Amino acid sequence: MEKIDLSLLFQGIGTLLNSGTTLFLARTGLMLLGLFLIYMGKKKVLEPLLMVPMGLGMATINAAVMILPGGKQGNLFVDPLLTEPADLLNILQINWLQPVYTFTFSNGLIACCIFMGIGVLLDVGYILRRPFLSIFLALFAELGTFAVVPIAAAMGMNLRDSASIAMVGGADGPMVLFTSMVLSKNLFVPITIVAYLYLGFTYGGYPYLIRLLVPRHIRGVQPPKPKNSIPVSSSHKLLFAVILCVILCLLFPVAAPLFFSLFLGIAIREADIQPVVDFVKGPLLYGSTFFLGLLLGILCEAHLILNPEILPLLLLGILALLLSGIGGLLGGYIIYWFSGKKFNPVIGIAGVSCVPSTAKVAQKAVAEVNPNAIILQDALGANISGVITTAIITGLYVTLIPLIT
Amino acid sequence: MNTFHFISLVVFITFATGFTVAAIIWGINHVFTLDVHRVEINSVNFFNRIFNNRIIKAYKKILDQYYKSDSQKKDLENRELYTYYHGKN
Numbered sequence: 001m002e003k004i005d006l007s008l009l010f011q012g013i014g015t016l017l018n019s020g021t022t023l024f025l026a027r028t029g030l031m032l033l034g035l036f037l038i039y040m041g042k043k044k045v046l047e048p049l050l051m052v053p054m055g056l057g058m059a060t061i062n063a064a065v066m067i068l069p070g071g072k073q074g075n076l077f078v079d080p081l082l083t084e085p086a087d088l089l090n091i092l093q094i095n096w097l098q099p100v101y102t103f104t105f106s107n108g109l110i111a112c113c114i115f116m117g118i119g120v121l122l123d124v125g126y127i128l129r130r131p132f133l134s135i136f137l138a139l140f141a142e143l144g145t146f147a148v149v150p151i152a153a154a155m156g157m158n159l160r161d162s163a164s165i166a167m168v169g170g171a172d173g174p175m176v177l178f179t180s181m182v183l184s185k186n187l188f189v190p191i192t193i194v195a196y197l198y199l200g201f202t203y204g205g206y207p208y209l210i211r212l213l214v215p216r217h218i219r220g221v222q223p224p225k226p227k228n229s230i231p232v233s234s235s236h237k238l239l240f241a242v243i244l245c246v247i248l249c250l251l252f253p254v255a256a257p258l259f260f261s262l263f264l265g266i267a268i269r270e271a272d273i274q275p276v277v278d279f280v281k282g283p284l285l286y287g288s289t290f291f292l293g294l295l296l297g298i299l300c301e302a303h304l305i306l307n308p309e310i311l312p313l314l315l316l317g318i319l320a321l322l323l324s325g326i327g328g329l330l331g332g333y334i335i336y337w338f339s340g341k342k343f344n345p346v347i348g349i350a351g352v353s354c355v356p357s358t359a360k361v362a363q364k365a366v367a368e369v370n371p372n373a374i375i376l377q378d379a380l381g382a383n384i385s386g387v388i389t390t391a392i393i394t395g396l397y398v399t400l401i402p403l404i405t
Numbered sequence: 406m407n408t409f410h411f412i413s414l415v416v417f418i419t420f421a422t423g424f425t426v427a428a429i430i431w432g433i434n435h436v437f438t439l440d441v442h443r444v445e446i447n448s449v450n451f452f453n454r455i456f457n458n459r460i461i462k463a464y465k466k467i468l469d470q471y472y473k474s475d476s477q478k479k480d481l482e483n484r485e486l487y488t489y490y491h492g493k494n
Binding site for chain 2: 128134135150162239392
């Protein structure tokens with residue numbers, strides 16, 4: 001009987017042992033990181049909805065490397081780097097997640113579906129009550145989105161890539177996905193992975209930033225209620241959604257799919273089309289988030305991650321989020337001083353538009369000090385405004401950069 | 406255009422657009438809030454004002470009448486009557 005090569009029989013182990021030290025370490029490290037993400041998701045330190053499929057995807061894709069016809073290493077999940085239509089058509093019949101990636105991820109459909117779901121969950125009444133305050137905080141919470149562009153440029157990146165990675169500071173996954181897809185197709189996969197990985201970390205990291213920058217006695221401040229607060233009717237909110245959607249699309253047609261998706265969600269909610277509301281906020285939103293997490297995990301393959309450009313992206317991504325958090329708190333402090341110390345500066349961090357995580361983080365940080373303080377309404381107002389300001393910046397980057405480069 | 410000028414331009418346009426959006430939201434809120442709640446709040450304030458004025462006028466009227474009458478003497482009589490029934494302490 002002919003001798004059987006075990007490394008060909010068990011190809012996952014075979015490719016792991018025969019692919020060199022760097023790749024071995026990278027694959028093993030990513031498998032362990034995947035398991036760690038699942039653990040953090042289970043412990044609710046990171047968002048479990050995203051982290052569990054992402055972690056399992058990451059661990060699996062680095063285990064399931066095989067030798068494809070032609071001797072090349074690969075997998076039967078997805079190939080994100082295909083551009084030729086003929087190759088794509090072939091691979092669509094082989095890789096099981098390729099249709100999901102090609103038809104929903106790379107064209108931004110999944111981002112729009114998530115935005116629609118977020119729209120259905122949003123109560124725009126909060127922003128309607130205090131529009132200037134909410135927008136002010138959201139603008140300050142874009143500090144990372146602005147500041148990282150020159151920093152990345154100073155590190156040798158071109159303006160397109162700099163703007164794409166700086167969008168991580170907006171903490172809005174679909175916007176990052178959209179910007180990098182339009183501006184830097186070559187870095188689309190690593191930037192998207194970095195963005196979503198860090199968005200999970202806002203949940204775990206921002207409470208420490210709040211504790212570091214806001215003293216305990218200020219953290220517990222209960223902001224005053226707005227005077228003569230009139231309850232906002234649903235027709236009023238619907239009108240708001242329609243008018244603002246049309247105006248923003250007139251201003252930034254490039255970001256129109258995202259604006260449309262967000263305001264469509266709001267319109268469906270306010271028009272009280274209950275069966276559609278239930279569908280969008282249930283199966284559509286959760287299904288899209290699940291597949292997004294899964295695809296992001298699957299894309300964390302060692303060959304892709306070992307790209308030499310990924311390390312600067314990791315550093316710049318975390319810097320962008322950190323600066324945005326600091327900017328939001330700075331905006332909160334400005335309002336705190338101008339309001340005669342009646343405003344809670346922690347609300348500022350909710351201007352980072354990771355809906356609704358940052359608003360929940362702000363409320364939790366305040367409740368730790370003063371359980372009677374309710375800031376969630378103001379925080380959600382800043383949160384929703386954050387989506388609008390991030391969309392404005394996306395529109396600006398996507399429109400202006402191709403004109404000047 | 407260098408990166409610094411580009412970012413300055415983006416910051417300026419973002420702030421301008423952001424506050425324009427806030428102004429539009431405020432406008433929508435202000436112009437189209439002619440709903441029941443606003444009318445209710447205004448009418449409650451209106452009637453409160455009238456009602457308060459009437460109370461003040463009626464109170465002043467009673468007070469004037471009180472001063473015009475021999476109030477101090479009546480007070481003294483009342484005090485004597487009280488002392489008579491309940492003693493000095």
